[in-house]
Structures are given as C-alpha cells and as structure tokens.
Amino acid sequence: MLRFLIKRLLLGTLTMFAVSLVAFGMFFMLPRDAVATMCVKNCNPERLERVRVELGLKDPLIDQYTGYMKGIFVGRDLGSAQGGYCDAPCLGYSYTSSEEVSDIFARVLPVTLSIVLPAAVLWLGLGIGLGMLSALKRGTVFDRLAIGFSLTGASMQLYFVGGMLMIIFVYTLKILPVPHYTSLWEDPLDWAGGLVLAWVALAFLFSAVYARLSRAQMLETLAEDFVRTARAKGLSKSRAYGRHALRAAITPIVTIAGLDIGGALGGTVITETTFGIQGLGRTAVEAVRLGDLPTIMATVLISAVFIVVANIVVDLLYAVIDPRVRLG
C-alpha cells in the first residue's frame, strides 16, 4: 500500500512537471504580446519594453521557467514592481490584478470547492439511488420515469438549466437570492442559499449519467451468481440486493465519480459563468484572455493536481472495496 502510494505520488509529480512544461510552452507560442494587451494608456514602445524587462519576459525561456518553478518550491524575489519577495509556494504575481497569484487562489478556490463538493454529494446520491431503484423495479412506471429523467438530464445544457432555475426561483418566485458566494464559515445559510441553484443544476445534469450507469451496473450485478446465492441462503430481498448486489455494482461507479469530481473541480467555468460566481474556472478563462502568465500556470497546475489526486484516491478506494485488487 505504502509502496503504491509512493509510486503514484512520484508519477503524479512527473505528470505535474510535464503539465507545467506544456502550459509554459503554449503560453509563449501564442502569437500575442501579453504586455501590449495589459497596457491601457501611454503605451509607447519604450514603456512596453521596460515592463517586459521588469516582468522578466526578456530573459531566456529556460530561465523564466526555472525561475517560476523555483518560486513554487523555495520562493523567489519578484522585484519591487511585483510585490517584492514571494514566499514558497510562490505562484507568481498576477500581471493584471496587482496581487500574488496565491492570494487570488486563496479567494477563488473555496468558491469552486463550495460549488462542486456539495453538488457531487447531491448528484451521486440522486443518480446512484435512482439508478439502483429503477434496476430493482425494472419495467415498471418508476423505471420508465427514471429513464426519462436521465435522458432529459443528459441532453440538457448547464447554461439552459441554470438559466431556467434562476428565472423560476430567483426572478419569478423570488424565494432564492441571486446566486453569489459567501464563506461557509461566515454565514452557512447564505452560503447554501447563494449556491443551491448551482448545486441543483450540476446535480441534475450529472445525476442523469450516474442514474443510467448505476442502473446498467445493478442490472448486470443482479444477474450474478453470488446474488442468487445470497437469496438461496435465505437473505431477504432488501439485504441481498441492498448489500450483496449494491457493493459489487457500485465499484465501477466509484472510479468514474472520482474522475468526474476531479475534473469538475478544475473546470467549473460554465457553472460559474451561468450563475455569475467568480471561482477557479472563470479566473482561468480571464487569465487566458488577458495573457496573465502566472495565473494561467497556476490554474493549469491546480487543475492537474485535482485530476492526479482524484486518480490516486480512486485507486485507493478501489483496493478498499475490492479485495482482489492488490496495490503495488
């Protein structure tokens, strides 16, 4: 187990290194002058040139890259124009918003976590519950309704569902505030009230996929010999299905759930835009639009961390659920 963990962490670090190289390289391949884009007034060539030197953009690419990476691990001096010394893990100084990138992340990361994690709990509960029940009630009205629900959900777009939810609950019924983010620790009720529509919208779309997946998995498992054995032992239906079948059916779903949550943490831009909430996703898109290299690097790296960590967690969970899986 420990060996597995060390191996995967090393592999994850390697992945991160590759991701950072690619992100860095792509930024400099863009046919765009970040400094000119940022500049609002008095943009004479001398001034632009001076800013380029201040930002280190005139240095050799390899120096820029190693400088950035060094900042992450040991911190570095960014110069007086960029807020002086930046402690490790230094993600750099934003070109556009005059603050350290780590400060930006301290602000937007809780927002994205607050959107994705409760939504994931909702969509997993709803999707798996619905799928399992409709498998057990295959062919009934309930099953058909559940299939209809998941087909509807799977063919919807988030901005449409989100918009409709806002029209209904915020602007027509006026029972919910305009979506916004408040810290959970400051005001839990306002935190939930401001995000609940985003959770519901995400859960609706994602649970559709999970309902279909769980239904198929459960139907397959119900036909397994060991479920028949459980019944032949004299177990009640609820115990045979709810324990013996469910445990086996849920294993592949755990894998997909882990990857989905990891992916969603790095890519909630549509959700954030739909509900007008500033999280990791919108920050990333804006950084790309403005050519804010340090912020781009940081968002790409953090999204990659989510995926890598999700993968490791999924593998560990798999070994916990299925004793046949030996890690090593």
Add this chain to the structure above:
Amino acid sequence: MTHDAASPPYLQVDDLRVRFNTADGEVRAVDGVSFGLHRGRTLGIVGESGSGKSVTSLAVMGLHDPARTRITGGISLGGRQLVGLSDGDMRKLRGRDVAMIFQDPLSALHPFYTVGRQLVEAYRTHHPDASKAQARQRALDMLDRVGIPQPDRRLHQYPHEFSGGMRQRVMIAMSLMNDPALLIADEPTTALDVTVQAQILDLLADLQREFHSAIILITHDLGVVSQVADEVLVMYGGRAVEHGTVAQVMRGPQHPYTWGLLASIPSLHGDPEVELKPIKGNPPSLINVPTGCAFHPRCAYAMKPEPCAAQVPQLLAVQADGHRVACHLPEPERIRIYTDEIAHVGVAQ
C-alpha cells in the same frame, strides 16, 4: 423407491409446470414433472441444457422471479406446500430446510466478502439469536467438516484465495450451516478438475450419510449419477422421460433419449475402438416444443406421424417396480431394441 416407502417422501413434486413470459412468447421450461424423494436418498436429474432440470430445482428453492414466472402444480417439502408461498415465508425455508450448491463456486461466492463472513451470515440469517462467536464456531466446524485445512486461517480469506475444489467445499460448508433436510447440487463438479470432481462427489455422499439429508444432484453427466445417485430422473424438453433407480435406468434404460445419453459417455471398461455416438440434432426450443413426444425429431425409433409426432407420451410404470418411462414404443419392443442394438455396444455401465 421402495426405500422408506411407508412414509411420505420428504420432497414431493406433483405435475410441476414452470412457464416464463418472454418477448418471444411463453417458454414452457418445465411441463408436468412429478417425483418424490426421501431423506437419505440422492436423486440425479439428468438432461441437456434447456431440459428443465435447473428450472425445476430453482422452483423448489422458490428462486424464480414471480413477476415473470408462472408456477403451477405442487411442491411439498416436509409436508409444507411451497407453490404459492410468499417470498417472506419461502425465505425462512431457503438455506434452512433446503439449501443449494451452484455450478461455479467462484461466481457463486461474493468476491468482496471473506469466506467466514459469508458463512456466518448464512447461519445468523436463520439463527438471529446466535452470537457472532457461535456462528463463527459453526463456520469453523463446517469448514473443518468439508475438509478444508486450517479453517481458522481460511475463515479470513476471500474466495479468490481458494482453489476451485476448495471453493466448492466452502459452498458445501455454507449450504450445511443450517443442517438442511434437502440439498440441491446444480452441476457441482462441472467447473472442477476431474480429480477434484471425485473428491467432491465423495464428500457429498459422506455428508449425506452423516446428516441424513435428501440430495438432488443436477447434472448432464450420467457417469456422475451412476457414482452417487440412488435414483435417476431423465428430463427432456421440460418433461420427465424416464425415472427409476440407478440400477434400472443404467442397466435397463427404456427411453431412446436415455440410450442416446448413455451412448455419448465414454466408458473405461468398454472397447476403446467403439466411437462415441452423440445424439443427433439439438435440444428443442421451449417456445415451440415439437408436437407429441418432444424427442421425436431426434429419435431413430419414432413411429411417425402417429403416435410419436401427435400425442405426448405419459410417464407410465413399466414392469420393474417403480421404473417409469414416457415412450410410445411398446415395452417389449423397447427391451428388444436395447438388448439387441444398444447394450452390446459396451456403453452400459
């Protein structure tokens, strides 16, 4: 069958019919099967796949999905009528009065739970007042009884850590947890190595002597039946075609289908030059069962069209006591064909 004839059989199946509704039509999986079985006796049910042998046993277990299955006739277990019993009532009998062993022990055991946990669960389901320690002790005893070395260590292992034969022993141990009066073994040795097969069959025979239970052994292999069974029921197309003691059916088989089954098993004692004769054709569709005798399209001795293609032959007693055959050929003719054309080929045991 003369055995314990005075008392009623522990299991009595009367005119059992099992039908499934499918998209292609109604499947008549079992179509009027009757037999009785006393405790301490072993009945071998023999037939090809689709003959209705497994469906019959699952009906005894009450494991068919009631939404898609129609079961009529009678199944009496220790005097209790099982057909029409609610699932809640049937559940109390399953695993306690009647237990089942399946063909593939790897897929029949839950891959994610330890063997001990699965055994303990089987016991505590029917002994809700038993402590975990008591159930564990029972599991240890049973694992030991079925010949698993170091049961206290094995208890904590998962099914995939056992060999095929050991796994089937675990299944047998699990089926014995509640000391059932009837044990149904559905092809218990088919998935195992030949050497292990004999050990498992011996074990079943030993346990039967010890627990005095009735055993239904479902198999497609008449050789297995001749080793362990007392009686044989040969099924074809959802019906019983021949029923008698092992001696009657193996030494004086009277149904052409039984002849075919016997001719298709290799014999150690026969002439090695004699070719095995598989039965021509395929088992019948259970949706469109052939008219008359279901076997007539494959039968070399069928009298067509009348009566074999027109009337369903009844399972009728022949001269030998308790031996029943469902065939339109007159009995003297069947005996003549068997002695003249079949027996001398050297396949009879």
